[in-house]
Amino acid sequence: MAGLAAAGLLIGLVCLWFFWKERSQVFEGPFIVVDGETLLSGGQRLHLSGIDAPEIGQRCRDGEGRPRLCGAEARSGLAARMAVSDARCTGTGARDELGRLYVSCTAAGQDVAADMVRAGLVLNASGYDQQEKEAQAKKLGLWSGSFDRPEDWRKRHPRAQIFMNRNEP
Numbered sequence: 001m002a003g004l005a006a007a008g009l010l011i012g013l014v015c016l017w018f019f020w021k022e023r024s025q026v027f028e029g030p031f032i033v034v035d036g037e038t039l040l041s042g043g044q045r046l047h048l049s050g051i052d053a054p055e056i057g058q059r060c061r062d063g064e065g066r067p068r069l070c071g072a073e074a075r076s077g078l079a080a081r082m083a084v085s086d087a088r089c090t091g092t093g094a095r096d097e098l099g100r101l102y103v104s105c106t107a108a109g110q111d112v113a114a115d116m117v118r119a120g121l122v123l124n125a126s127g128y129d130q131q132e133k134e135a136q137a138k139k140l141g142l143w144s145g146s147f148d149r150p151e152d153w154r155k156r157h158p159r160a161q162i163f164m165n166r167n168e169p
Helices: 002-023 070-082 112-118 129-138 150-156 158-166
Strands: 025-027 038-041 044-048 088-095 101-107
Touching: 025 044, 044 112, 070 101, 070 112, 101 112, 112 129, 150 158
Parallel strands: 044 101
Antiparallel strands: 025 088, 038 044, 088 101
16 A cells, blocks of 8 residues: 555656646757846746846945946846846746746856846845855945945836836837
């Protein structure tokens, strides 16, 4: 009886693996970087899971109060990371409110989202608490001065956000 139960469990796990494998999508580029969290590949709009990036038009202030284009900095940082030949993203079908497929990406053997949070270019939205603490402690990127959290900036600039989303490639 125990052997039958073990065989049933094994069959169930194999079926689950095949189901997950069928639902997962892999993207190996080339990637077009839209902003600090959005990529285009194979006609799909992709959103890096676990992060929230400043919007392209968003400005922050450095440690001396000078304005910086932190949204453009996040985009440049993502572009540099995704430019390597082994960049790869995997999604499982879940989408955000803008229809972008949630993905996890690796490049040069590193988790791209973790690296972006660690560099202070984007904020942790889930799962990157330690990397954000490191960036804060070292005063990197956003943490070197003052900034509005991206969700707060979007609330104050809803028209700009709608315009940008409608005109994404």
